[in-house]
Amino acid sequence: MTDTIKAHGRAHRRSARVPLLNHFSHDDRVLIVITADPDSIASSVALKRLLWRRVAHVSVASTNECRRPDNLRLVAALGLDLLHLPKVDLSHYTKLAMVDSQPHHTPQTADLHFSVVVDHHPVGHRDHHRPQPEFTDIRPDYGATATIFTQYLKAARIKPNQLLATALFYAIKTDTLNFVRQGQIEDMQAFRWLYPLIHHPLLSQIEQAPIGRKSFKYLLAGLNNAVFHNNFAAVCFEKLDHPDTLVIAADFMMQIEGVSRAFSCGIVDGKLVVVFRSLGIRSGNLGRLAQEAFGAYGSAGGHKNMARAEMPLPAVDPKGTMTTAQLFGFVIRRLREALGKKSPTAEEAAEAYLRRRPAAGAPRPGPKP
Numbered sequence: 243m244t245d246t247i248k249a250h251g252r253a254h255r256r257s258a259r260v261p262l263l264n265h266f267s268h269d270d271r272v273l274i275v276i277t278a279d280p281d282s283i284a285s286s287v288a289l290k291r292l293l294w295r296r297v298a299h300v301s302v303a304s305t306n307e308c309r310r311p312d313n314l315r316l317v318a319a320l321g322l323d324l325l326h327l328p329k330v331d332l333s334h335y336t337k338l339a340m341v342d343s344q345p346h347h348t349p350q351t352a353d354l355h356f357s358v359v360v361d362h363h364p365v366g367h368r369d370h371h372r373p374q375p376e377f378t379d380i381r382p383d384y385g386a387t388a389t390i391f392t393q394y395l396k397a398a399r400i401k402p403n404q405l406l407a408t409a410l411f412y413a414i415k416t417d418t419l420n421f422v423r424q425g426q427i428e429d430m431q432a433f434r435w436l437y438p439l440i441h442h443p444l445l446s447q448i449e450q451a452p453i454g455r456k457s458f459k460y461l462l463a464g465l466n467n468a469v470f471h472n473n474f475a476a477v478c479f480e481k482l483d484h485p486d487t488l489v490i491a492a493d494f495m496m497q498i499e500g501v502s503r504a505f506s507c508g509i510v511d512g513k514l515v516v517v518f519r520s521l522g523i524r525s526g527n528l529g530r531l532a533q534e535a536f537g538a539y540g541s542a543g544g545h546k547n548m549a550r551a552e553m554p555l556p557a558v559d560p561k562g563t564m565t566t567a568q569l570f571g572f573v574i575r576r577l578r579e580a581l582g583k584k585s586p587t588a589e590e591a592a593e594a595y596l597r598r599r600p601a602a603g604a605p606r607p608g609p610k611p
């Protein structure tokens with residue numbers, strides 16, 4: 243009896259600290275809807291943990307088919323039975339929750355009523371004719387939804403087990419691109435709080451998800467189309483199975499003699515992805531370049547010598563009519579425009595001239611072919 247009272251008191255305090263919990267009751271059957279990536283997978287498992295013993299049942303369903311090796315490893319490690327939304331009978335559930343996305347992001351979910359939405363993407367257009375969720379927590383300045391859920395767990399005084407901690411940690415790591423993209427102080431704090439709780443061998447297993455043999459074929463086909471221009475190399479993939487193939491291709495191009503800048507691009511998981519690499523010596527800041535060229539279309543940023551842009555296809559091609567070649571044309575055009583803006587200032591030009599001026603007596607170099 244006292245145990246029940248204690249448990250009840252604890253539950254009561256918990257929902258006072260985590261208001262989201264007030265929107266569920268004991269006979270609820272909850273379906274958490276995600277678009278599978280590490281952040282949404284980790285966030286859904288965190289929500290499942292928060293709802294543990296508070297609702298009758300929780301399932302997780304994904305709008306997309308989960309195929310990326312790291313995602314598959316994460317799902318397997320968490321023992322998550324991830325359903326595929328189109329195959330789910332929604333009448334089995336009394337409440338829908340969405341994490342790391344908003345209902346209008348995918349046509350599949352635009353007409354569904356969600357009780358709870360927790361996300362870190364910019365707040366999208368709200369259709370006031372549709373019933374609004376009873377609870378929304380959208381924090382566009384956060385690097386990951388996993389950060390919000392880490393805060394919820396902390397507030398609820400729940401210490402995540404090693405698996406969940408590792409998943410949340412990995413989610414923050416990947417969604418902030420190791421903190422080069424929009425890393426907030428809150429993300430850092432969550433990261434630090436999780437660090438002593440994670441399972442390191444599992445983390446490296448997830449991070450080093452193998453490149454499948456199928457990817458090798460794509461890699462080979464892409465590298466075959468490599469283009470060189472002075473010290474610049476570009477690889478555009480007609481077909482791509484995994485964004486990591488872009489990273490491998492760009493890193494590989496950097497090993498070719500005379501190449502000091504490389505980029506690779508391709509379309510994967512409904513996104514146009516561009517990966518940049520450079521030696522970082524007199525080649526400008528790639529993070530800034532990526533931001534300038536592609537920031538208006540999606541997330542873009544990075545370091546001086548490593549950067550990345552990820553643009554949802556509808557942002558680049560709202561009508562969905564562009565061919566692969568036209569999409570690559572767009573990438574090149576935007577890059578050229580962004581590079582063009584950085585014409586050297588007079589001082590830099592003078593300095594470059596002085597550097598290039600031949601020493602007295604030395605023959606003048608002829609024009610380059």
Ligand SMILES: [Mn+2]
Pocket residue numbers: 281282342362385386387417
């Ligand atoms: Mn996310």
